[in-house]
Amino acid sequence: MMASHKQKILWSFCTAFAVYTAYVWTAGTEMPQSRPPDQQVTAGLALFQELNCIACHQFYGLGGHMGPDLTNVVSAPDKGIDYARSFIENGTSKMPDYGLSEAQVDALVQFLKFVDSTGTYPPKHPEIRWYGTVAYDAGRYAQ
C-alpha cells in the first residue's frame, strides 16, 4: 500500500470522524422532557460524584455491580422516593452511612428524580427484529 494512499484513507477517516463527532455532540440525544436541572439537582449530581456512588451503582446499566441500578429507583412501583431516601440516610451492610445532612439527602433525591425523568431502564417492551436490532420501548424514544 503506497504511503500516499494510506494518508488519503487516514484523512478520509478523520474527516468522517469529525463530522460524526459534531453530530453526536449536538443531535440524537434529546431528552424526552426539556426541564434543565435546577440548583438542587446540580448539587445532587456533584455529591453523587464526590461520594463516588457510581463505583457500586448504575444508570442505564452503566457503572458498578455491587448495588442496584438507580435509573428509575424513585418511580419503581415497589420502591419510590421514601425507599431511596431511607437507603441514603441509613446505608446498608454493603453501603456506608455517609452521615449526610438533610439538605444533602434532598439534593441526591432530586438528582435521582431528574435521572428518572430522562428515560426507562431496563426497557419495558423491547421488540427484537429478525436482523438483531431492538426497538427499545418503541414510541417513547426518538427512533
Place this chain on the structure above:
Amino acid sequence: MEQWPTTPVATHNDIGLRFLLLGMLALAASLFFGVIGAVKFLYPEFIDGLPFYKIRPLHVSLAISWIFLTAIGGIYYYLSNFSGLTLFSNRLARWHFGIFLVTGTVILGAYVFGKFGGREYWEFPPVLALPIFLSWIMFGINYFWTVLKRRTTWPVYYWMWGTGIVFFFMTFTESYLWLLPFFRENMLREIAVQWKSYGSLVGSWNMLVYGTAIFLMEKIAEDKDLAQSKMAFGLYFLGLFNLMFGWAHHTYPVPFAAWIRDFAYIVSMTELFILGKIIWDWRGSLSIYRRYRHYRPYRFLFAADIWIFVNLVLALVISVPALNLFTHGTHVIVAHTMGTTIGINTMILLASVFFVLERRVGQDAENRYAGPVNVGFWLTNGSLPIFLAALLAAGLIKGTWPDDSFHEMMGTIEPLLLVFVVSGVGLMLGLWLVLIPAIGQMTAVVFPRRYDVGIDVPKAKDGAFGDDAGSGPAQ
C-alpha cells in the same frame, strides 16, 4: 540467597525501563486491590477501612496505569534501541515519567482519602487531569519528532503508536466535556459523549498495545513483511474505524436516537472479518507456535492470540442488540473487560517486558527464574477461563432475572461469586509469580548500585543494543 543480576545497567536514555518497572508495580498492586474488591462482594466488612467505593477506583486506575506505562515504556525503549533513530529528547521523556509518577501517586492518595469528584474511571478531582494532558503532549512531541526523522516507509506499528497517542489525547479531552454546562445539563447527551470517549479511549490503548504485539512478532520472526503488508494496514484501518465509530454498543439501552445504535451495530460487526482471519490463519499460527514455543515472549503472545479469539467472539455476541438486551449491565460485560485486560493486553505487555529483559540481562540470567514464571504463566491462563466462566454465568442469571429484586438476585449468584473470588486469587498469584522475578531483574537494571553484587560484566553503552541485537529465540 539468590542475587539479582546487576548488568548491563540502564543508560541515560533508557527511560523506557523505568516506565516498564513502574507498570509492573502498578499491575501487582492492581491485582491485590482487585482481589480485595472481589472478596467484598461476599464479605462487605472485609478490611473495613477500605470500602468498595475506594477499592474499585484503586484497582481500575492501577490496571489502566499498567497498560499505559508498559506500552509507553516499550515504545520509548524500542524507539531508542531498535529504530536506528535517536529519541528527540531524553529530558522530555524524563519529565513525562516524573509527571506520571507524581500525578499517579497523588491520584492514588486521593482515592485512599476518599477525595473524588470525577466520573467513572477518572474518579479523581478533575484538576488532576491537567498534568495528565501535559504528559501526553510531551509524549506526543517526543514520539512524532523522533519517528518523523525516518524517511523510509513506516511499519504499521509506527502508525498504530502514533494513532494511539493522538486519540488518547483527543478522547481524554472529550471525556471531560461534562465540565461544560452544554453537556452536563443534558444527561443523555452527557452519557453519549462520555461513552463515546471511553470507547475510543480503549481503542487508543489497544493501538499502543497491538502495535507492540506486531513489533514483537516482527522481531521474533525476523519478518519485516509482518509490519508492512497490505493485510497489516488493512487491519489497522479496520481497528481505527472501530475506534472511531464503534462505541455505542456500550450504551444500546440508553434512549438515544436509533441511528446511533444501529450504526454502532453495523460497525461492530465489521470485526467478524478479524474473527474470520484468525480462523483462516489457525493452522499457520500453530506451526509458528511449534517453532517458537520455548521462547518466553512468544508464549505470552500466543496466549494473547487465543484470548483474542475468545474475547472477540464474546465482543461480537454482546454487540448484537438482541443479545445485548440480556447482557448489558451484567457481569458478562465485566467478563469481557477482564478477558481483554488480562488475556490480551496483559499477555502482550508481559511479552514486551520479557523481550526487553532478555536483551538487558541475557537469556541465561532470565532462565534462572524460569520455574516460577512458567508456573505463573500456566496458573494465570488456567485461572482465567474459570474466572470468566463464573462471571458469564453470574451475568446471564442477572440478565434473565425476572424482576428487579436485586438482593435476591445477588443471593442466587453468590456461589458463582465465590468461584470468581477463588479464581481471582489464582490470577493474582499466577501473575505475581511472573511479575516478581521480572520486577527484581528490572530493578537491578534500573538501579544497579543498590543491587550490585560485584559481577564483572561490561557495562552497556548508548546504542549498544542496536537493531536486531540480542540473543533472539531458539530456531
